[in-house]
Amino acid sequence: MESGISGFDAWSRELGRGGAGRDLRAALERAAARAARDFGARMWFAEILGRRWSYIAGSMERAPAAVALERRALSERIGVVVEDWGRLAGEQRARALERLAGLCAACAERG
Amino acid sequence: MNALSQALMPSFFKEQEARRYMDSDRDFIDDGWIEHLLEQSRHPDRSRIREILARALSLVRLEPAETAALLQIDDADLWPEVFETAREIKNKVYGPRIVTFAPLYCSNLCTNSCLYCGFRRENGSASRRRLSIDEVRRETEALVQQGHKRLVVVYGEHPTSSIDYQCETIEAIYKTRVGHGEIRRVNVNAAPLSISDYRRLKEVGIGTFQVFQETYHHETYRKVHPRGKKADYDWRLYALHRAQEAGIDDVAIGALFGLYDWRFEVIGLLLHAIDLERKFGGVGPHTISFPRLEPAAGAPIQPGAAHAVSDEDFKRLVAVLRCSVPYTGLIITAREPAEIRRDVINVGCTQTDASSRIGIGAYAEDYGEQQSRRQQFMLGDTRDLDEVVRDLAEMGYLTSFCTAGYRCGRTGVHFMSLARSGNVHRFCIPNAILTFKEYLVDFASDETRAVGEKLIEKHIRETVLQPLRPHVRKRLAEIENGKRDIWF
Numbered sequence: 312m313e314s315g316i317s318g319f320d321a322w323s324r325e326l327g328r329g330g331a332g333r334d335l336r337a338a339l340e341r342a343a344a345r346a347a348r349d350f351g352a353r354m355w356f357a358e359i360l361g362r363r364w365s366y367i368a369g370s371m372e373r374a375p376a377a378v379a380l381e382r383r384a385l386s387e388r389i390g391v392v393v394e395d396w397g398r399l400a401g402e403q404r405a406r407a408l409e410r411l412a413g414l415c416a417a418c419a420e421r422g
Numbered sequence: 423m424n425a426l427s428q429a430l431m432p433s434f435f436k437e438q439e440a441r442r443y444m445d446s447d448r449d450f451i452d453d454g455w456i457e458h459l460l461e462q463s464r465h466p467d468r469s470r471i472r473e474i475l476a477r478a479l480s481l482v483r484l485e486p487a488e489t490a491a492l493l494q495i496d497d498a499d500l501w502p503e504v505f506e507t508a509r510e511i512k513n514k515v516y517g518p519r520i521v522t523f524a525p526l527y528c529s530n531l532c533t534n535s536c537l538y539c540g541f542r543r544e545n546g547s548a549s550r551r552r553l554s555i556d557e558v559r560r561e562t563e564a565l566v567q568q569g570h571k572r573l574v575v576v577y578g579e580h581p582t583s584s585i586d587y588q589c590e591t592i593e594a595i596y597k598t599r600v601g602h603g604e605i606r607r608v609n610v611n612a613a614p615l616s617i618s619d620y621r622r623l624k625e626v627g628i629g630t631f632q633v634f635q636e637t638y639h640h641e642t643y644r645k646v647h648p649r650g651k652k653a654d655y656d657w658r659l660y661a662l663h664r665a666q667e668a669g670i671d672d673v674a675i676g677a678l679f680g681l682y683d684w685r686f687e688v689i690g691l692l693l694h695a696i697d698l699e700r701k702f703g704g705v706g707p708h709t710i711s712f713p714r715l716e717p718a719a720g721a722p723i724q725p726g727a728a729h730a731v732s733d734e735d736f737k738r739l740v741a742v743l744r745c746s747v748p749y750t751g752l753i754i755t756a757r758e759p760a761e762i763r764r765d766v767i768n769v770g771c772t773q774t775d776a777s778s779r780i781g782i783g784a785y786a787e788d789y790g791e792q793q794s795r796r797q798q799f800m801l802g803d804t805r806d807l808d809e810v811v812r813d814l815a816e817m818g819y820l821t822s823f824c825t826a827g828y829r830c831g832r833t834g835v836h837f838m839s840l841a842r843s844g845n846v847h848r849f850c851i852p853n854a855i856l857t858f859k860e861y862l863v864d865f866a867s868d869e870t871r872a873v874g875e876k877l878i879e880k881h882i883r884e885t886v887l888q889p890l891r892p893h894v895r896k897r898l899a900e901i902e903n904g905k906r907d908i909w910f
């Protein structure tokens with residue numbers, strides 16, 4: 312099903328291909344950069360180590376008025392922090408998280 | 423692998439791990455070069471100092487020659503300008519907040535012989551102990567009940583403080599809860615580790631790993647560390663390079679002032695920061711500590727020796743560090759008496775400890791007076807947390823217990839990028855306010871709460887960015903209604 316948001320479907324399809332052979336960091340870096348470019352979302356990724364979330368890749372500077380961070384685990388080891396979903400709304404956000412989780416799983420499988 | 427090669431493995435790896443970061447097989451501290459730099463920088467002229475201060479105000483990291491010139495100011499009229507610059511840098515980068523923590527000594531068994539330390543192995547009169555996991559829990563409960571959210575755990579260098587013990591104690595601390603209270607960030611002060619051991623610590627989710635070089639001056643280092651693992655200068659010097667390589671991206675450096683010339687040590691700290699930055703993608707140390715030598719029972723070296731640092735020079739060294747490394751936190755501890763702490767907080771310190779007890783088991787046992795036989799050194803400030811928080815609030819500072827950064831990936835290169843782009847204010851001040859409010863509601867005395875609430879109101883009006891104010895107020899109301907651990 313197409314979302315009607317230009318850029319989101321292409322982003323989603325690319326993630327569905329499992330990061331096209333990139334290592335996890337490079338794949339996440341690209342996912343965050345394209346999310347920012349294509350539908351205005353800002354996010355970064357972190358390695359989950361007990362309480363600590365240690366930065367891996369993604370958006371580094373903060374949008375001026377962002378006030379609510381959304382922190383989600385994508386796997387046991389990797390989490391995403393979204394500070395701005397840009398033009399994505401409810402259902403697309405859930406799809407985006409699913410796609411990101413799939414990307415982490417695909418990269419983990421490749422080692 | 424035969425028994426001999428097995429026995430040789432650790433030292434072989436140690437050698438490799440110590441040398442792999444060196445340039446042309448030399449470490450980054452060239453004593454002769456530093457002495458020469460300091461000599462050359464004597465009697466700097468006023469216009470050069472003002473140029474350097476202007477550059478510092480643009481929030482760049484200074485070069486060693488610039489720092490050396492500041493250290494050599496002999497024109498008394500110029501020091502107030504340095505203090506003012508340091509104060510301004512602090513306000514620009516960090517705002518009116520002081521991050522607060524408590525130390526938790528888990529063990530004072532040590533195989534080293536540091537001549538300035540009460541825990542040195544030759545000190546037969548020290549009462550030695552390693553806390554059991556239950557005792558660590560009880561210490562943690564006592565700290566949580568005071569309102570602490572951040573700890574630094576301290577271990578001596580000894581086989582009984584193995585990496586297994588360190589991981590177990592940290593996990594026990596994180597699991598401890600009392601009512602609304604819990605420890606949200608555990609920093610570690612321990613002996614240098616191998617890369618594989620750092621990886622284990624990383625897994626348990628530590629905050630910052632700190633190793634102090636004590637003195638950067640090679641010859642002095644050799645003299646004051648005559649025996650034990652700590653006698654290996656390079657193993658210690660590159661401890662945090664190994665930590666970074668293992669993925670621990672918050673590391674902290676420090677020097678013990680009073681062992682050698684204070685100006686030399688400041689340049690040593692700066693070179694350490696530069697080497698870390700150079701080798702790890704621009705990420706220097708998260709914090710710098712600069713404890714002064716304090717009296718320690720059974721230690722051959724006591725304060726007052728040739729390199730004692732006066733109160734005036736102490737303030738100068740803090741201000742010069744603030745100007746030199748604008749994005750690195752500076753820690754002033756309870757070694758210093760309250761009036762010194764107040765003075766140097768104003769010229770650049772960003773973190774402090776409070777209610778500190780440094781005897782083993784001292785929080786749960788609550789034995790009142792300091793006991794030199796149980797302590798590594800004597801503290802200058804034993805006020806409780808409530809009193810310190812109130813004192814800081816009266817000076818205009820929010821006590822921050824914030825641990826949000828390391829729980830949402832604002833670590834290492836990400837944190838540095840936010841700081842350099844001037845974005846720390848956006849979330850650090852609101853988060854300081856929220857954690858301060860939690861403290862006031864859950865733990866503060868009536869007197870502290872009254873001072874604190876006024877201060878929060880003032881900073882919402884004057885410091886928090888206008889678009890964020892309603893969001894801060896909304897979250898403050900949520901805290902009043904029982905919600906905890908909310909952050910931006």
Ligand code: SF4
Pocket residue numbers: 532533534535536539540541542543578579652798
């Ligand atoms: S300073 Fe540290 S390493 Fe040295 S004797 Fe004391 S506890 Fe041991």
